[in-house]
Amino acid sequence: MSFLELKNITKRYGPMTAVGDVSLSVEKGEFVSLLGPSGCGKTTTLQMIAGFVEPSAGTIRLDGRDITRAKANSRGLGIVFQSYALFPHMTVFDNVSFGLEMQRVPKGERKPRVEEALSLVHLAPYAKRYPRELSGGQRQRVALARALVIRPPVLLLDEPLSNLDAKLREAMQFELREIQRKVGTTTVMVTHDQAEAFSISDRVVVMEAGRITQIDQPYRIYEHPETEFISRFVGKTNLLPGKVATATGAGATVSLAGIAVPVETAGLSVGETVTLCIRPEKLHLTAPSGGLLTGRVADRFFLGSQWLYHIDGPLGTLMVVTPNDGSTPAEQGAPVGLEWSPSVVRVHRGAMAEAPDVALEVTG
Amino acid sequence: MSTTLPDAAPASPGGETPERRFPSAPLFLSGPAALLFAALVLTPLFLTALLSFNQFDYATGRTGGFTLEHYLAVVTDEYYLEIFLRTFRISALATAICVVIGVPEAYILSRMSNPWRSIFLLVILAPLLVSVVVRAFGWSMLLGPEGPVNGALIALGIGRMKLLYSEGTVVVALVHVMLPFMVIPVWTSLQKLDPAVEQAALSFGASRATAIVRVVAPQILPGILSGSLIVFGLSASAFAIPGLLGGRRLKMVATVVYDQYLSDLNWPMGAAVAVILLAANLIIMLTYHRMVEGHYRRRLG
Amino acid sequence: MTRNGPVALFFHALVVIFMLAPLVIVCLVAFTPENTLSLPTRGFSLRWFEAVFHHPDFVQSFWNSLWLAVLSATLAVALAVPASLAITRYEFPGRGFLNALFLSPLIIPHLVLGVAMLRLFAVVGAAGSFGWLVAAHMVIVTPYVMRLLIAAISGFDRSVEQAAFSLGASEATVFRRVTLPMILPGVTGGWLIAFINSFDELTMSIFITSPSTVTLPVRMYMYATESIDPMMAAVSALIIGITAVAVLLLDRVYGLDRILVGQQ
Numbered sequence: 001m002s003f004l005e006l007k008n009i010t011k012r013y014g015p016m017t018a019v020g021d022v023s024l025s026v027e028k029g030e031f032v033s034l035l036g037p038s039g040c041g042k043t044t045t046l047q048m049i050a051g052f053v054e055p056s057a058g059t060i061r062l063d064g065r066d067i068t069r070a071k072a073n074s075r076g077l078g079i080v081f082q083s084y085a086l087f088p089h090m091t092v093f094d095n096v097s098f099g100l101e102m103q104r105v106p107k108g109e110r111k112p113r114v115e116e117a118l119s120l121v122h123l124a125p126y127a128k129r130y131p132r133e134l135s136g137g138q139r140q141r142v143a144l145a146r147a148l149v150i151r152p153p154v155l156l157l158d159e160p161l162s163n164l165d166a167k168l169r170e171a172m173q174f175e176l177r178e179i180q181r182k183v184g185t186t187t188v189m190v191t192h193d194q195a196e197a198f199s200i201s202d203r204v205v206v207m208e209a210g211r212i213t214q215i216d217q218p219y220r221i222y223e224h225p226e227t228e229f230i231s232r233f234v235g236k237t238n239l240l241p242g243k244v245a246t247a248t249g250a251g252a253t254v255s256l257a258g259i260a261v262p263v264e265t266a267g268l269s270v271g272e273t274v275t276l277c278i279r280p281e282k283l284h285l286t287a288p289s290g291g292l293l294t295g296r297v298a299d300r301f302f303l304g305s306q307w308l309y310h311i312d313g314p315l316g317t318l319m320v321v322t323p324n325d326g327s328t329p330a331e332q333g334a335p336v337g338l339e340w341s342p343s344v345v346r347v348h349r350g351a352m353a354e355a356p357d358v359a360l361e362v363t364g
Numbered sequence: 365m366s367t368t369l370p371d372a373a374p375a376s377p378g379g380e381t382p383e384r385r386f387p388s389a390p391l392f393l394s395g396p397a398a399l400l401f402a403a404l405v406l407t408p409l410f411l412t413a414l415l416s417f418n419q420f421d422y423a424t425g426r427t428g429g430f431t432l433e434h435y436l437a438v439v440t441d442e443y444y445l446e447i448f449l450r451t452f453r454i455s456a457l458a459t460a461i462c463v464v465i466g467v468p469e470a471y472i473l474s475r476m477s478n479p480w481r482s483i484f485l486l487v488i489l490a491p492l493l494v495s496v497v498v499r500a501f502g503w504s505m506l507l508g509p510e511g512p513v514n515g516a517l518i519a520l521g522i523g524r525m526k527l528l529y530s531e532g533t534v535v536v537a538l539v540h541v542m543l544p545f546m547v548i549p550v551w552t553s554l555q556k557l558d559p560a561v562e563q564a565a566l567s568f569g570a571s572r573a574t575a576i577v578r579v580v581a582p583q584i585l586p587g588i589l590s591g592s593l594i595v596f597g598l599s600a601s602a603f604a605i606p607g608l609l610g611g612r613r614l615k616m617v618a619t620v621v622y623d624q625y626l627s628d629l630n631w632p633m634g635a636a637v638a639v640i641l642l643a644a645n646l647i648i649m650l651t652y653h654r655m656v657e658g659h660y661r662r663r664l665g
Numbered sequence: 666m667t668r669n670g671p672v673a674l675f676f677h678a679l680v681v682i683f684m685l686a687p688l689v690i691v692c693l694v695a696f697t698p699e700n701t702l703s704l705p706t707r708g709f710s711l712r713w714f715e716a717v718f719h720h721p722d723f724v725q726s727f728w729n730s731l732w733l734a735v736l737s738a739t740l741a742v743a744l745a746v747p748a749s750l751a752i753t754r755y756e757f758p759g760r761g762f763l764n765a766l767f768l769s770p771l772i773i774p775h776l777v778l779g780v781a782m783l784r785l786f787a788v789v790g791a792a793g794s795f796g797w798l799v800a801a802h803m804v805i806v807t808p809y810v811m812r813l814l815i816a817a818i819s820g821f822d823r824s825v826e827q828a829a830f831s832l833g834a835s836e837a838t839v840f841r842r843v844t845l846p847m848i849l850p851g852v853t854g855g856w857l858i859a860f861i862n863s864f865d866e867l868t869m870s871i872f873i874t875s876p877s878t879v880t881l882p883v884r885m886y887m888y889a890t891e892s893i894d895p896m897m898a899a900v901s902a903l904i905i906g907i908t909a910v911a912v913l914l915l916d917r918v919y920g921l922d923r924i925l926v927g928q929q
Binding site for chain 2: 668669676680681683684686688690691694745751763767770774775777780783785800804861871889901
């Protein structure tokens with residue numbers, strides 16, 4: 001039995017289903033992220049775990065206890081809100097101490113525990129300040145300390161880093177993970193930022209239109225997205241429509257605009273419509289005659305550690321990312337060849353949802 | 365109960381806003397205030413409306429029965445017609461002057477930098493909080509026969525003028541009382557204005573005046589309109605200013621109602637005038653609400 | 666950086682003089698040693714202030730107004746806090762109507778409210794009672810309090826309450842420890858603006874006060890229509906002084922521009 005278990009959780013608002021039939025098991029000490037675009041139901045799911053929204057159906061169990069109808073103030077969960085939700089009229093110390101006070105922890109015991117929580121987030125010298133006297137990153141840490149000091153069985157993080165600027169966000173990601181490892185609290189985080197989800201989670205839950213579409217380790221989600229939506233939402237990808245030309249036991253060839261491409265997916269049948277996904281960094285530039293395809297550099301963008309190319313060819317425009325290893329990049333307009341290993345090609349059955357557009361990249 | 369519907373259970377507080385709970389909580393919370401307002405706003409207004417249709421017997425001072433004569437008197441009797449006309453004239457004039465003074469003043473204030481801006485905003489707005497009796501009294505001294513204004517007129521060789529108890533004095537004092545009500549909404553709409561928009565107009569080669577007329581003015585028009593209606597409405601029902609500066613003969617609607625109630629004791633007549641005043645006020649406010657909410661909210665977001 | 670030209674600044678100076686002149690002259694005349702309304706050209710005197718404090722009618726009216734303002738502001742706040750919570754936090758039938766009703770005294774002329782109250786008090790036989798006067802003042806000051814409170818409550822991040830709740834606080838504790846302290850500037854600002862409005866109110870009060878409950882503005886109005894001597898200026902100067910103190914307090918606790926101009 002898992003530590004935190006959601007079983008067939010559903011939330012309906014009138015005729016609209018915000019969350020449909022969500023089941024999820026979280027192990028003790030695990031860090032799980034709910035990832036999806038806005039409106040996918042991830043926040044509603046978190047709010048149901050927190051007790052702020054009551055599920056229309058389904059059960060939530062915590063450590064074997066049914067908490068589906070328990071009031072939020074009896075669940076004892078630690079929550080970090082997107083806005084941090086610090087008490088503006090209380091000092092940092094009083095903010096952190098509030099939860100202990102509510103649990104009727106004796107005064108003498110409160111002080112060392114608050115100090116311990118504050119030093120965990122490196123804020124011990126700021127105990128007497130008010131939230132408005134702190135920077136965004138510091139407020140975020142106070143919110144974390146306030147949630148952790150009550151030693152919650154589960155820590156809930158609602159887009160905890162989205163209000164920070166890019167550099168600080170990256171630093172906080174690692175710090176958050178480090179703190180979570182140190183205290184070992186089971187954590188559920190909601191985010192729309194895939195980089196954030198990937199870098200700090202043990203497992204990622206991808207949600208789409210109120211439903212879970214994939215639960216996996218970050219690496220597997222990136223390399224083996226189960227739906228075309230996920231491959232598009234998570235990172236950049238080239239989507240290519242085609243038809244299965246030949247099929248053997250272990251693999252197949254797919255015809256893309258007359259070009260035969262080998263894939264390593266079993267169980268396809270001849271004539272089936274499929275969509276191939278190839279990540280831009282899995283494509284390699286070669287001499288014009290050396291690859292599986294030939295094309296021309298339509299555009300190139302310098303991204304610092306990488307080059308991003310748009311290559312015009314018989315399959316339309318493809319994105320290619322190459323590491324900036326110091327060698328001379330391909331010139332705009334230059335003819336190039338493209339090659340890749342058949343093992344990196346993912347096959348989704350069925351036609352594409354919409355025409356691929358290299359300029360359109362879903363990030364949230 | 366044998367069955368429990370999960371959705372009927374009260375949701376925890378701090379849930380979605382606005383909460384969809386069993387509606388006893390909001391009724392319990394707003395109940396006391398609602399009772400007060402039902403007893404002291406709705407009931408008295410209803411009683412007054414009834415009273416305005418009662419007959420009045422001058423000999424005995426008794427009221428009762430049903431008549432439309434008070435309303436008829438308002439539209440036929442020269443005395444009332446003149447008073448309504450004068451009230452309208454004075455209010456319209458005061459409103460126009462408030463626009464002419466208040467709009468540029470709000471614009472000038474918005475172009476100042478702190479601390480001057482805050483200080484002068486306070487200077488312009490704070491008189492609003494001083495009792496209107498005090499302000500009317502101040503004007504009666506300023507404009508009195510021995511006051512500094514007449515002193516200046518004599519010094520300039522124009523000679524002493526009878527300023528008190530004239531429509532002009534009432535208008536000047538009304539402008540003084542009402543000016544903050546014009547500055548506030550115009551100031552608010554100027555605050556919402558992106559200064560870059562005016563700069564953009566200037567960068568395209570527009571002159572300062574063109575920029576103000578073509579770019580700034582249209583955007584603060586809702587504020588001017590809103591201020592004008594408030595000023596007009598409050599001027600039309602003003603009591604202390606005409607009461608103290610208008611003298612015995614220069615009556616406005618509010619002072620006539622006062623006379624009807626407390627000197628003539630013809631309450632039904634006073635009630636009829638009050639009902640007309642209220643109706644006119646509500647019509648102006650609702651029309652304005654329709655116009656501004658519908659038109660400008662859509663255009664200016 | 667002031668970007669106003671000389672013409673604009675000259676215009677501005679005239680407006681400022683216009684706004685301040687009647688208040689300044691009142692304060693100056695209050696210090697006159699003469700028996701007539703005149704500027705204190707031959708030295709300053711406090712004799713008219715002394716006269717005010719020895720004038721039983723003015724003293725009584727002052728206390729009437731003070732008690733009236735304190736009571737009606739306090740009771741209005743007590744009613745407005747739960748009512749604005751109901752209006753901002755809940756969706757219920759009649760919500761729009763109640764909201765309009767609570768704000769309606771702002772667009773009903775005080776004169777109309779005055780005659781309406783007079784009629785009601787005559788019908789229920791309550792004419793001249795201080796309690797009913799307080800209730801009538803509550804009606805006219807409640808909208809000012811409500812406006813501030815509704816702004817304060819709707820500009821409030823609900824997740825702060827959720828945070829307190831998730832930390833184990835009961836509903837009552839959340840209200841006492843989190844909600845109330847966070848809307849406190851709105852509450853005190855609302856109380857002060859209610860106090861000032863009640864203390865200044867003339868047009869409605871003149872219809873419903875009795876000789877024993879006459880308020881200061883009503884007393885002054887009566888006095889000014891009958892006789893004019895420097896005592897009137899001294900009372901006025903005192904009122905300006907009291908208002909100035911209230912304005913400074915208000916500016917401290919809430920920000921005067923926020924109250925008068927509204928939320929940014």
